[in-house]
Amino acid sequence: MKSEEVSLTKWHEDEKVWWDKYGRYMSYQWKLTPSLNKILRADLESDYVEFLLNPTESLLDLGCGSGWLSLYFAERGMKVLGIDISQEQIDASNSLRDQGRLENLEFECCDLVNWNSVKHQERFDNVFVNAFLHHLPEVELEMMFHKIATVLKPGGKVYMYEPLRSSSGTRCIGVRMVDAISSRMMHLLLNLLPGWFDLFSDEYKTELKNGYQMSSPHEDPIDIELIKKFCSDSFEVIEMKGWHLFSLGFAMQSMALKESVRGTYAGLAALWFRIDTILLRMFDWQDFSQPHRFILCSVKLLRK
Numbered sequence: 001m002k003s004e005e006v007s008l009t010k011w012h013e014d015e016k017v018w019w020d021k022y023g024r025y026m027s028y029q030w031k032l033t034p035s036l037n038k039i040l041r042a043d044l045e046s047d048y049v050e051f052l053l054n055p056t057e058s059l060l061d062l063g064c065g066s067g068w069l070s071l072y073f074a075e076r077g078m079k080v081l082g083i084d085i086s087q088e089q090i091d092a093s094n095s096l097r098d099q100g101r102l103e104n105l106e107f108e109c110c111d112l113v114n115w116n117s118v119k120h121q122e123r124f125d126n127v128f129v130n131a132f133l134h135h136l137p138e139v140e141l142e143m144m145f146h147k148i149a150t151v152l153k154p155g156g157k158v159y160m161y162e163p164l165r166s167s168s169g170t171r172c173i174g175v176r177m178v179d180a181i182s183s184r185m186m187h188l189l190l191n192l193l194p195g196w197f198d199l200f201s202d203e204y205k206t207e208l209k210n211g212y213q214m215s216s217p218h219e220d221p222i223d224i225e226l227i228k229k230f231c232s233d234s235f236e237v238i239e240m241k242g243w244h245l246f247s248l249g250f251a252m253q254s255m256a257l258k259e260s261v262r263g264t265y266a267g268l269a270a271l272w273f274r275i276d277t278i279l280l281r282m283f284d285w286q287d288f289s290q291p292h293r294f295i296l297c298s299v300k301l302l303r304k
């Protein structure tokens with residue numbers, strides 16, 4: 001990450017401004033349509049639900065965004081607190097909570113770097129981190145793991161789903177060929193064709209005019225070695241697993257297209273997900289790693 005290029009205060013200001021301005025559209029792309037979500041995330045959902053869901057327990061959702069995942073656990077009986085830096089995202093979360101009339105669901109708007117975890121010492125049974133940590137500068141990751149360790153009860157569980165990177169992958173010739181072909185296909189299908197045939201939705205075009213890009217200012221995959229290092233004192237690493245190489249990015253970008261072509265692209269996203277699954281059986285996710293490739297992986301931790 002580029003923490004030395006920008007001050008920490010500016011880093012968080014940039015993220016907050018970006019999420020307040022574009023969070024609504026980004027959440028729309030990130031959540032996908034219900035059918036696309038089912039195709040791409042059903043197995044992932046079963047994995048975190050099996051690990052975290054227990055109606056008698058509590059859950060902290062860090063960087064909860066628009067609150068859809070907090071809501072999922074609260075609707076199934078868990079006592080949930082979701083925290084996010086963006087007021088726009090917390091407003092969206094609160095309206096979800098109000099629609100569901102859930103008293104076991106709370107949201108708080110706060111920069112988690114300044115969050116007073118000591119006040120919540122050993123309060124939670126579970127922590128869920130869905131694509132939040134890679135928005136932090138590397139120098140603050142260690143502190144965030146300390147905070148998670150502080151608020152968890154002994155034996156508590158953490159499920160993270162984050163873009164990771166690794167320097168220990170082989171990047172053999174097969175992987176490099178897959179990479180080269182995939183990036184060209186993605187560019188053709190998601191940039192060139194929609195440009196040539198006017199396939200982008202009007203809303204997306206308006207967002208683009210407004211300065212939108214599909215990444216927030218400082219997000220970047222996290223080095224897996226850092227996670228292992230920062231976890232070593234307080235956590236046992238139970239499992240690390242690669243889930244999405246190209247397919248999730250493809251599906252998100254296809255949300256920017258007109259509805260008339262979305263069905264065709266959903267079919268392609270499903271195909272791409274199958275290819276991801278096969279590749280992740282044939283190779284280790286680390287073999288595909290390059291500094292800025294978003295390889296979305298889960299990490300399961302147990303508080304010692």
Ligand SMILES: C[S@@+](CC[C@H](N)C(=O)[O-])C[C@H]1O[C@@H](n2cnc3c(N)ncnc32)[C@H](O)[C@@H]1O
Nearest residue numbers: 019063064065084085086111112130131132135
């Ligand atoms: C990719 S979104 C994920 C949102 C949600 N977990 C989900 O899966 O829909 C990342 C979220 O992290 C939040 N975020 C970024 N930096 C933060 C910080 N320092 N403190 C709290 N939230 C932060 C953003 O506002 C954004 O909502």
